[in-house]
Amino acid sequence: MIGKTLRAAMGPLRDKAGLIRAISQISAFDEYDDGALVAQMMVLGALEREESRGVQGRTDFPSRAPVARHTELTEEDVRNAIKSLLFPQELEDVGAFGMSFGPAPEAS
Secondary structure (H helix, E strand, O other): OHHHHHHHHOOOEEOHHHHHHHHHHHOOOOOOOHHHHHHHHHHHHHHHOOOOEOOEEEOOEOOOOOOOOEEEOOHHHHHHHHHHHHOHHHOOOOOOOOOEEEOOOOOO
């Protein structure tokens, strides 16, 4: 089921509503399921990237940002993001889902 949900949400064309729907569906799985955690990280990373770049085409953000950002997520980031997306009244605003973004990786 996780694979089917990911394929639907993480196809070449994505939007916020579809990504949030995927997070909701994946969150129904056991919170200690490693596959569900990885899937949530993938979807949250795609949700936070509000641009079209590489294989991700956001229908709600068709332009490319001038600089690519590197996304780093921890398990705690995922848990906070899911709570803020699915249960916003239970979590104070932690910024952009409480995720940590580093500088763009250097070109080699």
